[in-house]
Amino acid sequence: MSPQLLIIDDDEVLLMIIEKIFKKVNPERNLSLFSSGRSALDRLEEMETDQKIRFLMLDINLKDMSGWDFLKELESQNDQFSKVILITSSVSQNNLETAKKYSSVIGFFEKPITFDVINQIENIIESNTPIS
Amino acid sequence: MKKDNKTYHILIVEDNFGDFFLIEEYLLDYILSPQLIHASSFQEAKSILEDSENTFDVVFLDLSLPDLSGEKLIVEILEISNGLPVLALTGFSDLDFSIKSLALGVSDYLLKDELTPIILYKSIIYAIERNRYFDELQKSEKRYSELFHLSPLPMWVYDLNTLEFLDVNKAAIVHYGYDRQEFLSKTLKNIRPPEDLSLLEDALEANKERNSLFHKRVFRHLKKNGGIIKVEIISSPILFNEREAKLVLVNDITEKVHYIETIETQNRTFKEISWIQSHVVRAPLARLMGLVNLLENEANESNPELTGLLGFIKSSSVELDDIIRDISKKSESISPLDENEPTITDN
Numbered sequence: 001m002s003p004q005l006l007i008i009d010d011d012e013v014l015l016m017i018i019e020k021i022f023k024k025v026n027p028e029r030n031l032s033l034f035s036s037g038r039s040a041l042d043r044l045e046e047m048e049t050d051q052k053i054r055f056l057m058l059d060i061n062l063k064d065m066s067g068w069d070f071l072k073e074l075e076s077q078n079d080q081f082s083k084v085i086l087i088t089s090s091v092s093q094n095n096l097e098t099a100k101k102y103s104s105v106i107g108f109f110e111k112p113i114t115f116d117v118i119n120q121i122e123n124i125i126e127s128n129t130p131i132s
Numbered sequence: 133m134k135k136d137n138k139t140y141h142i143l144i145v146e147d148n149f150g151d152f153f154l155i156e157e158y159l160l161d162y163i164l165s166p167q168l169i170h171a172s173s174f175q176e177a178k179s180i181l182e183d184s185e186n187t188f189d190v191v192f193l194d195l196s197l198p199d200l201s202g203e204k205l206i207v208e209i210l211e212i213s214n215g216l217p218v219l220a221l222t223g224f225s226d227l228d229f230s231i232k233s234l235a236l237g238v239s240d241y242l243l244k245d246e247l248t249p250i251i252l253y254k255s256i257i258y259a260i261e262r263n264r265y266f267d268e269l270q271k272s273e274k275r276y277s278e279l280f281h282l283s284p285l286p287m288w289v290y291d292l293n294t295l296e297f298l299d300v301n302k303a304a305i306v307h308y309g310y311d312r313q314e315f316l317s318k319t320l321k322n323i324r325p326p327e328d329l330s331l332l333e334d335a336l337e338a339n340k341e342r343n344s345l346f347h348k349r350v351f352r353h354l355k356k357n358g359g360i361i362k363v364e365i366i367s368s369p370i371l372f373n374e375r376e377a378k379l380v381l382v383n384d385i386t387e388k389v390h391y392i393e394t395i396e397t398q399n400r401t402f403k404e405i406s407w408i409q410s411h412v413v414r415a416p417l418a419r420l421m422g423l424v425n426l427l428e429n430e431a432n433e434s435n436p437e438l439t440g441l442l443g444f445i446k447s448s449s450v451e452l453d454d455i456i457r458d459i460s461k462k463s464e465s466i467s468p469l470d471e472n473e474p475t476i477t478d479n
Contacts, residue, residue, distance in 0.1 A: 011415070017422045024429065061411065089415040091460045111418030114425040 003052065003129055006032045008040045009059040009087070014113065018057070021118045037065040041073060044082060053081050055125050060088040060095060071102045079104070083128055085121055087111060135164040140256065141187055143169050145177040146194040146221065151244060155192065161249035174200040174208065181212045188216055190256050195222045203236065210237045215267065217259035239263065286382040289372050295319040298372050307384065309356030323353050325360055350385070361386045406463030414456050421449045
């Protein structure tokens with residue numbers, strides 16, 4: 001089974017767009033949508049026992065917490081299995097610099113999320129999935 | 133014997149002609165050609181001295197003239213002699229009075245009975261030289277006093293031990309609102325807001341340990357009207373009338389500080405605005421661009437007219453995106469006023 005992709009963004013319209021694009025690009029992709037950081041972290045805790053690689057598309061500006069707080073919590077739990085692709089609507093160069101400090105981050109994209117972006121994310125997921 | 137060939141203009145106020153001729157004779161012993169003018173009464177002397185055509189190097193004054201004598205004569209003559217050295221001549225020895233006349237401002241006190249050519253000559257030379265020296269000293273004192281009193285910046289001198297004001301200049305009086313007498317009855321503590329007194333004590337303590345000639349610090353001062361000003365103080369040690377003191381120059385920087393604070397506030401607001409531009413405004417735009425991308429994919433080929441319209445929406449949103457990126461780039465190039473101020477990231 002292909003690894004899970006958790007999409008965390010408080011913009012419901014964006015979640016819908018991402019879901020629709022994936023249906024065309026890779027309908028097989030196992031998606032879980034979260035509109036808050038907290039709900040995603042709770043889900044990850046439940047998945048802890050799986051011992052399987054999973055991928056996260058994480059928006060930096062969540063309403064309940066910042067993407068950075070999310071990452072800090074993830075790393076404090078010593079989570080070795082979550083691989084994060086950051087997405088942001090901002091165009092600030094500082095965010096990319098900050099993102100480099102977190103070892104769990106494997107990708108960084110600016111919105112809008114388009115077919116092109118999803119294709120690139122698919123490639124990242126493919127190349128980071130261990131051959132089982 | 134070689135005679136002094138300088139030209140000396142001498143006024144001799146003497147009612148006794150015998151004494152006048154004696155003095156003239158004595159003078160000629162040492163001076164080649166003394167320019168002598170003789171007055172035989174106070175009134176005559178007065179009109180000569182008040183005539184601006186006449187200039188003298190020295191005045192001989194007999195202390196008993198028919199129309200005026202003694203102390204009163206000395207006072208009157210000194211008043212109109214305009215700083216000239218005045219040598220008193222008297223026929224009788226009165227040590228007390230001679231001391232008194234010197235105190236009044238007479239340059240020397242000569243007894244006619246003991247007069248010799250050399251004593252007379254030396255007395256003239258000494259009086260002239262001494263006068264020139266005091267004159268220069270006075271000019272120099274006046275120059276420094278003017279530097280202090282006419283300085284456009286407030287200045288004062290305070291006693292290092294009692295903190296009393298010893299002198300204040302006009303600018304300080306105008307700036308702080310206290311008149312001179314009020315200032316001189318105060319100490320440094322009286323021009324500080326009460327809550328800043330500990331700062332003053334700290335500064336004075338630090339002062340004692342420091343030997344530097346000039347020292348600069350910023351304090352808050354209290355004006356007479358209760359207004360508080362921020363001032364930059366430059367002080368240096370000075371000996372004032374035998375008292376250990378400090379000379380202080382005050383620069384009111386209240387306006388400057390206020391100005392900088394205003395700019396800082398505006399700068400912060402400006403950065404907030406640009407942060408909103410690049411983060412908040414862009415979020416719905418990014419969503420719109422995502423939707424257009426999705427629609428383009430849906431409408432592909434099946435509906436060329438719709439594709440064309442979507443193309444216009446897309447180019448409009450790209451245009452708007454470019455503007456936001458431009459603003460964001462500009463705002464990032466603003467250097468923070470305070471080096472420690474963090475650059476704004478997303479929380």
